[in-house]
Amino acid sequence: MSSHLKLRDARKEFPGVVALNDVNFEVRHNEIVGLVGENGAGKSTLLKILSGVYQLDKGEFLLSGDVINLKSTRDAFDHGIGMVFQEQSLLLNMNISENMFLGREDMFVHGGILNKKAMFQATEAELEKVELNLSPKLLCSELTFAQRQLVEIAKALSLEKSHGGSVVVLLDEPTSVLEKSEIDLLFREIRKLRERVSFIFVSHRLDEVLEVSDRIYIMRNGEVVGEMKAADATLSSLHKLMVGRELHHEYYREARQREPGKQVIFEANKIGKNGMFRNVSFSLHEGEILGIAGVIGSGREELARCLAGLEILDDGEILVENQALALSEPRNAVKKGIGYIPRDRKVEGVVNSFSVAENITMASIQKICSWGFIKKAFEEGIAESSIKQLGIKTPGVHTRVGSLSGGNQQKVVLAKWRYAGARIMILDHPTRGIDVGAKEDVYELVRDMAEEGLSIILLADTLEELIGLSNRILVMKDGNTTKEFDASTGSKPEQVDLIPYMV
């Protein structure tokens, strides 16, 4: 296979950091190249170089053997490099056809008039490539996430017309919003399309990268630390190269899993929210980790938000230590010792522009006040001991939380609830968007909390994580609970046991 796209000794620096250090990277024609690395490894910088957002400081960028210098994303597009973004970039109030040729309508314009019919026909031809049988006139807001993703790919493929098949499509975390069945569909299409174009596939999920790629690059600290055929790679060999150390044998700290206590701390009694979930009952014991499994639309996300008081229940009752709790606002929950670790950390977890100390004391500010005034020195002491206890990596207590890495921000949120004395923790995707090393720290902290007798409700990023961490698992589907699994040490269910009850 001949070289399609190549970076030779590529270097990119930002003030204070070398984002790419003499990187050599190649995509051959009709190849799917996987790219993995922890957050901050340089993946996004590499993608931004390839899509024309950034320019190289040193080194060469070759496309089909010619040195090129891309000035913008549009420039990259005109060179046959299409990017499918993590956050989808379709305009939802426009139809498929308008999105497909956005900014490139010229080719259908004759005498100042847009030939819509020709544009529709061209769109249909592109949709056919990804086997989407949809009308080009359909509004993008009516499409499912998977369909939108395919439309984006079709948009990138539309470059073929002008580039005689010489197209590279960059896929940045394309599966993060997709369901399993949709991911399978996407992968099938990608494999089929490989006959015409080349792909670069970036994902946090190593198993997906292994499944779909022909060859994989592993990055760490701005360097390529490994390159191997997917057939020769395993999850643990990739992981080892990514983090620079062995995959912990006890990744989810199962050895630290304890039998929960007898006392029931939290009880949900036939609770429901119209259109989201109904008739959900469960009890949560002291020191127990209760995992809730379910796909998007199962109602588990809304359930978690209702338990935190962020949304309001329509039916049923909640008991905390045998006392009924009216949950109309988060503060009702907080008063009863319920802490919520949100999925969207930057919006509901931390105040980005506030310091580490100010964030840690936010949910329990009365504790650091006397006569209505905040005792700053006392607050600093609290923050310092939290930083030490949770291993938060920060230059100091006054550092803005927004400048910390995702993993450390998450630890600040955990520290906030621990200082507030929360006894029930709702962890809504606690490891989302944080790198592998920080994930392990979060797992340790989850075990610490359970050991101290805190009760935990967990919505995990992956089934593997859910099974690994939980004492017990509740499966939800279409708003109903379908099954409960015991997940004690030694008798954990397999992923395949859960899936039939989820879909």
Place this chain on the structure above:
Amino acid sequence: MLNLSNKNLEFLKAQIPLITLLSLVVIVGISEPAFFTRSTLLVVIADTTTLFLMSAGATFVILMGGIDLSVQAVASLISVIVAALLPEYGFFAILIAILAAALSGFSGGIAHHILKIPSFIATLAISGVVASAAFWLSDERQIYIAPELRDKYLSWATGETFGIQSEIVVSVVILAALLLIQLRTTFGRFVKAIGFGEQAVIASGIHVPRIKMLAFTLSGAMAGLSGVVFAARMSSGSPTLANEFLLPSIAAIIVGGTALTGGYGSIWRTFLGALIISVVRVGMTFVGISVYAQQIVFGMVLVVAVAITIDRSRITIVK
């Protein structure tokens, strides 16, 4: 080559209001040497008091990411109430007036929070109501305050204290008190937190509506205090007394460097901002620009100040 690190640049940017103030003082002082006398400078500071008080409370609202467009109307109404009630109720008139001001601030907060309408609309509506109330109460006339009443009840606001104008003492006391509130109380902290990220504050179990109500009420009360000082200085109350203050009161906050987007800023900055507005006003008067034409300058100053202070990383598209 001048090489500034990011941190130094941030620091320098934060000092722009102070640098602006000092430069303006020097510029006005050079063109009009009389400006540099102790008495003139003290008069300028004393003249700033009513503007500072009006902007001081509203600063908390802006720190939350809202805005209060009713302060000048509230100040006018309060001057009317004080002037009308002073003969009969004495010090109680002042208390009643400030309570009325706090109530109008609170009403703006209620309209904003309960009905979920933007604060600029809610307070604009309140400003209309308050302005009408002032006209109605005063019979559309100016109400004079007799000199003996003024000396008896309002000398704290307009006489001399410790050998300087009382207004300055009032300003400094209020500045100190509000700074303490802003820096050391939970209210002050959460006002900023709401400006930076309200949802995280709600999720932390904090009673956000209470903080919002308090901020609007404080804004009203401070506008009321401003109205009292205004009435004392003019020896009268009038429904149009503070009419020209809408632009300057917002401009003072923004020129001081408090971001209109919320979160970033301080009462201290509003104090600097109010002084800047005053010096600009004095400068223009020296040059001979009419009071009415001065509004053109304040309008432009406001636009430029917002353009400089706005946190562009948080706004990509303005609608």
